[in-house]
Structures are given as C-alpha cells and as structure tokens.
Amino acid sequence: MAEKKTAATENSLKNTAAAAALAFPNQMMMIPENSFSNPNTLFDISCEQPHHQKTSSFGFIDMLSVQDFTTPSSLFDDDFLQNITPNPSSFLPPPSSTVPEYSEVVNTPLTPNSSSMSTSSSTDQPPPNEDHKKTTQTVEEEEEEQEQDQQNTTKKQLKPKKKKEKRQREPRFAFMTKSEIDHLDDGYRWRKYGQKAVKNSPFPRSYYRCTSTACGVKKRVERSSEDPSIVVTTYEGTHTHPCPITPRGSYGLMPAETAARLGGGGIIGEGGGSTSTSHFVIPSHQMFQQQLTPRTTIFQQQPYIFRNLITPPPPPPLSFSTTSTTTNPTFNPPAPSLFQERPFCPSTSLARDHGLLQDMLPSQMFKDPKEE
DNA sequence: CGGATTTGACCGGCGC
DNA sequence: GCGCCGGTCAAATCCG
Numbered sequence: 001m002a003e004k005k006t007a008a009t010e011n012s013l014k015n016t017a018a019a020a021a022l023a024f025p026n027q028m029m030m031i032p033e034n035s036f037s038n039p040n041t042l043f044d045i046s047c048e049q050p051h052h053q054k055t056s057s058f059g060f061i062d063m064l065s066v067q068d069f070t071t072p073s074s075l076f077d078d079d080f081l082q083n084i085t086p087n088p089s090s091f092l093p094p095p096s097s098t099v100p101e102y103s104e105v106v107n108t109p110l111t112p113n114s115s116s117m118s119t120s121s122s123t124d125q126p127p128p129n130e131d132h133k134k135t136t137q138t139v140e141e142e143e144e145e146q147e148q149d150q151q152n153t154t155k156k157q158l159k160p161k162k163k164k165e166k167r168q169r170e171p172r173f174a175f176m177t178k179s180e181i182d183h184l185d186d187g188y189r190w191r192k193y194g195q196k197a198v199k200n201s202p203f204p205r206s207y208y209r210c211t212s213t214a215c216g217v218k219k220r221v222e223r224s225s226e227d228p229s230i231v232v233t234t235y236e237g238t239h240t241h242p243c244p245i246t247p248r249g250s251y252g253l254m255p256a257e258t259a260a261r262l263g264g265g266g267i268i269g270e271g272g273g274s275t276s277t278s279h280f281v282i283p284s285h286q287m288f289q290q291q292l293t294p295r296t297t298i299f300q301q302q303p304y305i306f307r308n309l310i311t312p313p314p315p316p317p318l319s320f321s322t323t324s325t326t327t328n329p330t331f332n333p334p335a336p337s338l339f340q341e342r343p344f345c346p347s348t349s350l351a352r353d354h355g356l357l358q359d360m361l362p363s364q365m366f367k368d369p370k371e372e
Numbered sequence: 373c374g375g376a377t378t379t380g381a382c383c384g385g386c387g388c
Numbered sequence: 389g390c391g392c393c394g395g396t397c398a399a400a401t402c403c404g
Contacts, residue, residue: 192377194396207395211376220395 174234182206182221182231187243190219201225212241 177184183206190208198205203223210217217237224230 191375193398195378196394196396199393205394209396218395 171238172234172236174232176224177231177233178227178229179231180229182223183208184221184231184233188212188217188239198222198225203228210237210239212239215240 175184183190189211191211192206193209194207195204196207201222201224203225205220205222208219208221215237217235217239219236220232220234222232224232
C-alpha cells in the first residue's frame with residue numbers, strides 16, 4: 001500500500017509536471033513558494049503576454065487532462081526527468097526512488113526577473129544534502145514513515161508524533177493562476193477545513209482537503225498580495241482514488257487514474273461544487289510554440305515543484321465551469337481532440353507523461369539548480 | 373437533513 | 389524558554 005502510494009506519488013509529480021507544462025506552456029513557471037509574492041516574476045510572463053494569451057488560456061482542468069501530446073520537442077533534459085522520475089523506463093519504480101517531494105530541480109530562469117525566484121526558497125525546504133539523504137532512504141523507511149505519517153494524519157495531528165522524525169510532507173505543487181476564482185475546480189471534491197490570514201497579505205489562505213476517504217491530498221489556495229488577480233494553488237499529496245468527476249463532455253475521456261496521480265490534478269467537473277472552474281484549451285502546436293517563448297519560465301526547487309500558470313481572467317466564471325470545450329465564448333477551443341484523441345490507457349499514461357514532460361520543458365530549465 | 377463552510381482555538385515547528 | 393507562524397481541528401453555522 002505504501003509502495004503503491006509512493007509510486008503514485010512519483011507518478012503524480014511527473015504527470016503533474018507534464019500536465020502543467022502542457023497546459024500552461026507560456027505561462028508556467030516553477031518557482032519557490034515564497035516567490036509567489038513577487039509579481040515581477042509573474043508579470044514577466046503574464047503582462048507581456050501577447051494576444052495569443054487568449055488561446056493559451058488553459059484551464060486547470062485542461063492542464064491536468066491534456067497529456068497525450070505527441071510532440072517531438074525535447075524541452076526536458078534528463079536531469080529533470082531523473083529528478084522527477086528516477087526510473088524513467090519503469091513507472092513502477094521502487095518507492096524510494098520517488099522522493100519527488102525533495103526532488104531538487106531548479107531551473108535556470110529564462111527571464112531576468114527570475115533570479116528573484118530562484119534565490120528564494122521555501123523555508124521548509126531541506127538543503128540539497130538532506131534531499132539526497134532522503135532519496136537514499138531505504139524503501140522500508142520510506143514506507144514506514146509514510147504509513148506513520150498517514151496514520152498520524154488520519155488519526156489526528158494533535159497526537160504526539162515520533163520524535164526526531166520530522167513530519168514528512170507529501171510532494172507539493174504550486175500553481176499560480178491568474179484568475180478571479182480562488183478555488184479552481186480540478187475535478188476532485190474538496191472540503192475546506194481551514195482558513196488563515198496570510199502574513200503581509202490582505203488575502204487569506206484557504207486550506208482544502210480531498211473529501212474522498214483515505215485520500216489525504218490537500219491543497220492551499222491563496223491570492224498573491226502583490227497581484228490579487230493571481231491565485232496560488234498548492235497541492236500536497238497524491239490522490240489515491242479516481243477522479244470523481246462527472247462524465248460531462250470530453251473530460252470524461254481523461255483516465256481517472258491519471259487524474260488521480262496528478263496530485264490534485266484532475267478534470268473539471270462538478271467536483272468543486274460551488275467553486276467555479278477555469279477551462280481553457282489550447283492547440284498542441286500552439287502550446288509548443290508558446291512554451292518556447294522566452295517568457296516561459298519554469299522553476300523547480302525541492303521539495304516543491306512550482307508551476308505558475310497565468311491564465312487570463314476568465315470571462316464569466318460559469319462559462320468555464322462546463323466540461324464542454326466549446327463553451328468559452330471568448331475562446332474557440334481548437335482541439336477537443338486533445339482529449340478525445342487520447343486513448344483511455346492509464347497504464348501507458350505514465351510513459352506518455354514522461355515523454356511529455358521531457359518534451360514540454362526546455363532542457364536548460366532543468367540544469368543543475370545550484371548553478372544559480 | 374446532510375454536507376460544506378466558517379472561524380476561533382489549538383498544536384507543533386522554528387527562530388531568536 | 390518564548391513568541392511567532394503555519395497548519396489543523398472541530399463546533400457552529402450555512403446552504404441546497
């Protein structure tokens with residue numbers, strides 16, 4: 001079970017990265033979490049976004065569901081892939097190889113401003129050496145810790161935890177989305193369990209948990225204090241269940257399993273309940289063009305992989321909440337095929353994702369993070 | 373009425 | 389040791 005979970009975790013990381021890259025080609029950035037407050041990094045790619053932004057308005061859902069791009073582009077290099085998928089040839093690697101939670105990948109910023117992003121890092125990020133320790137941890141240890149962690153989590157965090165052992169965190173993925181909607185619908189059902197005021201920010205941070213039992217995936221949603229139009233969504237953990245999305249429209253074609261591995265990623269649907277959703281579609285060829293623009297900046301730093309997607313402010317949110325790819329009045333989704341063409345083949349999705357991941361991000365982005 | 377949200381309290385980690 | 393802060397709990401409340 002733990003093994004399964006671990007593998008899933010790894011896969012989620014991989015898939016999420018790929019999906020994010022696919023979905024937000026020219027908007028995606030991976031940056032340290034505390035760089036969220038730095039709008040410059042965002043504007044670097046968002047404000048200057050040309051007209052094509054409209055067509056790049058990828059929804060969160062789309063991002064998570066679109067995976068089957070078969071592009072020859074090779075934007076990922078092995079470094080990154082190995083960090084994300086230590087065992088690229090196999091998608092059932094030993095759990096210890098997962099450790100994406102501390103995958104240390106910092107991408108070389110493509111923008112001048114990005115330096116600010118690379119310098120900052122989350123406070124709870126262990127030093128690289130520690131990462132290594134983690135990665136070299138034995139499978140048993142990992143599993144035990146994960147189980148313990150899970151138990152602690154499921155039972156109650158108020159319970160005394162094992163000393164020494166720092167609470168291990170699931171891999172986290174942060175998305176920055178330019179949206180009026182705080183809680184983007186990703187196809188999963190979330191229950192809000194807390195809200196806290198964010199220091200130095202007028203906007204509170206909301207805490208959500210996947211409502212599915214035994215699924216400990218959490219996410220945090222907050223707005224950038226610098227740019228209120230930007231929503232930072234941070235996922236933590238991996239779904240252990242299929243996406244509960246209602247089979248509406250083409251989204252139903254997305255393999256639930258894959259969605260579940262997306263660490264909060266999923267497909268649009270009723271899942272979010274009252275929350276509105278973003279929905280964007282972009283043609284694959286366009287995506288790849290865009291992702292090659294200089295404004296595409298991707299940062300990764302352990303233990304998180306941050307993806308910043310700046311999506312244009314959605315029209316009336318409700319217009320995005322549909323699963324139909326043609327409901328966006330301001331944007332003509334060229335490719336329902338993005339979803340429909342994708343074979344329902346979860347078992348191969350990982351391999352696909354791997355390839356996608358590799359294809360989606362510039363190799364230079366995944367060079368040695370410490371080069372910064 | 374059941375599920376989701378709100379919100380104040382609580383806990384643990386961390387820095388000083 | 390203490391205070392700050394992020395994260396979580398859980399009772400109260402809201403809502404469909």
